[in-house]
Amino acid sequence: GQNIDQPTEMTATEGAIVQINCTYQTSGFNGLFWYQQHAGEAPTFLSYNVLDGLEEKGRFSSFLSRSKGYSYLLLKELQMKDSASYLCAVVDSNYQLIWGAGTKLIIKP
Amino acid sequence: NAGVTQTPKFRILKIGQSMTLQCTQDMNHNYMYWYRQDPGMGLKLIYYSVGAGITDKGEVPNGYNVSRSTTEDFPLRLELAAPSQTSVYFCASSRDSQETQYFGPGTRLLVL
Numbered sequence: 463g464q465n466i467d468q469p470t471e472m473t474a475t476e477g478a479i480v481q482i483n484c485t486y487q488t489s490g491f492n493g494l495f496w497y498q499q500h501a502g503e504a505p506t507f508l509s510y511n512v513l514d515g516l517e518e519k520g521r522f523s524s525f526l527s528r529s530k531g532y533s534y535l536l537l538k539e540l541q542m543k544d545s546a547s548y549l550c551a552v553v554d555s556n557y558q559l560i561w562g563a564g565t566k567l568i569i570k571p
Numbered sequence: 572n573a574g575v576t577q578t579p580k581f582r583i584l585k586i587g588q589s590m591t592l593q594c595t596q597d598m599n600h601n602y603m604y605w606y607r608q609d610p611g612m613g614l615k616l617i618y619y620s621v622g623a624g625i626t627d628k629g630e631v632p633n634g635y636n637v638s639r640s641t642t643e644d645f646p647l648r649l650e651l652a653a654p655s656q657t658s659v660y661f662c663a664s665s666r667d668s669q670e671t672q673y674f675g676p677g678t679r680l681l682v683l
Contacts, residue, residue, distance in 0.1 A: 557668035
């Protein structure tokens with residue numbers, strides 16, 4: 463079967479750095495997305511990785527290792543508005559998105 | 572551009588009633604999707620469409636139907652609502668299968 467694993471919940475302090483991990487086992491791989499979802503709102507796009515390595519975009523970076531079936535989202539200089547759920551999703555061999563359950567990130571002052 | 576719009580925002584249904592959730596996108600995207608999201612859970616794909624006139628089942632299609640008569644619209648029909656269909660429903664669209672999906676604001680459905 464297809465599986466995407468993320469921690470259920472993480473807590474971090476304002477101004478700090480946090481890394482949210484995602485491991486996946488899917489039938490094929492055609493890219494990995496990270497989305498942010500604030501409570502009661504729709505998911506919004508953060509990043510897309512299809513090749514190994516690190517993609518940096520401001521305070522957010524995403525890393526991919528296809529051989530390990532592993533990705534992480536790195537958030538720097540955390541702000542209170544970063545409190546949200548972070549969803550990892552993999553495009554499988556049928557070009558369908560398989561979604562993880564999401565990681566709820568709680569930021570404390 | 573309005574992006575992806577959904578109506579209604581919130582609805583309460585009685586068991587056995589039917590309703591249609593509306594979804595419209597103005598980005599001329601070929602791909603459209605319907606998801607449901609239960610509390611604390613990830614998104615589950617109900618149905619998707621790769622273009623007008625073409626629809627296919629996702630992971631959890633039972634109890635739902637869709638149609639795609641135009642590029643812009645992708646309504647989701649619930650027949651004989653059941654309490655298990657209480658959820659938040661998101662519609663999304665993308666230019667193609669490997670591109671970013673843009674989501675509507677969601678419809679919160681309560682079946683009592």
